[in-house]
Amino acid sequence: MEALRRNLMDYCRYFLETGDFRSLKKMYEHFREIPFESGEASSSLKHDMLETFADTDFTAEVLNGFAVWGKEKYGDISSLIRSVGRPFIEPLLDRLAEEENRTIRRYCLEQLMHLSSLARDSVAARLGDPRWYFVRNLLIILRRSGGADLATHLRRVAEHPHPKVRHMVLEMYLDLGDPEGDCMLLDDLRSDDRTMRMHAIQLAEKSVHPDVVTALLHILHRKGTSPDSAAEKKAALRSLAEIGDARAIADLEKILRKRSLFRASFYLSLQKEIIQTLGRYRDPSAYALLATMAESRNRELSEQAWEQLQNAGKGREWGLTL
Numbered sequence: 332m333e334a335l336r337r338n339l340m341d342y343c344r345y346f347l348e349t350g351d352f353r354s355l356k357k358m359y360e361h362f363r364e365i366p367f368e369s370g371e372a373s374s375s376l377k378h379d380m381l382e383t384f385a386d387t388d389f390t391a392e393v394l395n396g397f398a399v400w401g402k403e404k405y406g407d408i409s410s411l412i413r414s415v416g417r418p419f420i421e422p423l424l425d426r427l428a429e430e431e432n433r434t435i436r437r438y439c440l441e442q443l444m445h446l447s448s449l450a451r452d453s454v455a456a457r458l459g460d461p462r463w464y465f466v467r468n469l470l471i472i473l474r475r476s477g478g479a480d481l482a483t484h485l486r487r488v489a490e491h492p493h494p495k496v497r498h499m500v501l502e503m504y505l506d507l508g509d510p511e512g513d514c515m516l517l518d519d520l521r522s523d524d525r526t527m528r529m530h531a532i533q534l535a536e537k538s539v540h541p542d543v544v545t546a547l548l549h550i551l552h553r554k555g556t557s558p559d560s561a562a563e564k565k566a567a568l569r570s571l572a573e574i575g576d577a578r579a580i581a582d583l584e585k586i587l588r589k590r591s592l593f594r595a596s597f598y599l600s601l602q603k604e605i606i607q608t609l610g611r612y613r614d615p616s617a618y619a620l621l622a623t624m625a626e627s628r629n630r631e632l633s634e635q636a637w638e639q640l641q642n643a644g645k646g647r648e649w650g651l652t653l
Contacts, residue, residue, distance in 0.1 A: 336376055343383060347392050350400045352407035355393075356414050359384050385418035394422055397435045405438065412442050420450045424457060428465045440468055447476035455484050463493035470499045474506075482509050489515070498530045505537035513540040520546035525559060532566045536573035544576045551582065556597045565604045572608035580616045583609070587624060587632075602632055610639045618643065 339358075346354045362380045383389060396408050412419045420443070427439040443450055454472050457465075466488060473484055485500050489511065501519065504512025516538050519531035528550065535543050550567045553560070571579045583605050589598050606624055609617045624636035 332376060336379065339380060350396060350404055352396065352404060352411045356411040359414055384415050390419050390422045394426060397438060409442060413445050416446060417449050420446060420453050424453060427468055428460065428462065440471065443472050444475045447472050451476040451478055458484060458487050463496050466491065467496050467499055470503065474503055482507055494526060502534055505534055513538050517542055517546055520550065525563065529563055529566060532563065532570050535570040544571065544574060544578055547571050548579060548582050556594050561597060561600060564601060568604050568608055572611040575612050577612060577614040577616055580612065580614065580620060584620055603635060606632060606635045606639060610643045
């Protein structure tokens with residue numbers, strides 16, 4: 332039995348040194364699946380071999396294979412990692428936090444996402460890490476893992492100072508339907524920070540809170556005609572359309588009727604965006620407004636409104652022809 336043990340260990344080292352991760356996976360699965368009665372000498376051999384695959388030196392050498400063998404071996408390394416499972420979680424998290432090579436970092440993240448249900452506790456334990464990019468990746472893994480305690484973990488990082496982490500926390504809250512997400516979203520929509528507002532606008536359609544529509548309309552009426560302001564207002568228009576709340580239509584009509592001698596191009600751009608999104612409201616008042624705009628003196632707006640009605644199958648209903 333001792334000779335067999337040494338022979339198997341030699342094979343294991345040989346496969347590792349030559350990058351034969353496929354054979355290592357077969358060896359591991361063979362020992363994992365063979366049934367031995369407790370107390371048998373063979374049972375002790377099985378235990379020792381499985382412990383070898385869980386050893387920190389072994390997992391480190393496998394993970395070094397990313398750099399040593401390159402992309403050619405990525406598939407075989409992945410299969411081995413996912414088969415062995417739990418022993419690779421902590422080493423993968425260490426690499427994810429410290430690895431400078433972006434490609435390898437992404438690879439580690441991919442492996443952890445496949446092991447997310449096993450990794451949940453280890454990932455949650457590291458949420459206090461000072462590196463924002465690492466915390467953001469931890470949240471990606473947690474989102475994949477799910478679990479009833481996900482909202483509890485999010486509360487630990489809800490006040491994180493980095494906007495990208497906050498953005499991800501907000502998105503995850505909204506996906507969960509947690510009321511805390513609505514509170515964060517409304518705070519960000521009302522923020523004086525343009526980047527924070529823009530992130531919130533892009534997530535607004537995930538919320539069903541009635542005040543979100545009001546906050547988006549307020550953004551539409553904010554002062555400013557710069558390119559950044561125009562982009563923000565157009566994003567708000569698209570989010571309003573995805574929400575589809577008919578309360579917005581009266582405000583949209585005011586903008587469509589707006590005339591400005593010195594800011595004509597700015598308002599025309601907004602008006603075109605409004606017409607482009609009106610059909611998504613699926614509301615009679617939206618189609619009535621499109622019909623009104625189809626009779627506009629501005630031929631560009633008129634043609635666009637007519638096209639939207641036609642696309643919605645409402646052209647004949649309103650008796651419109653070009």
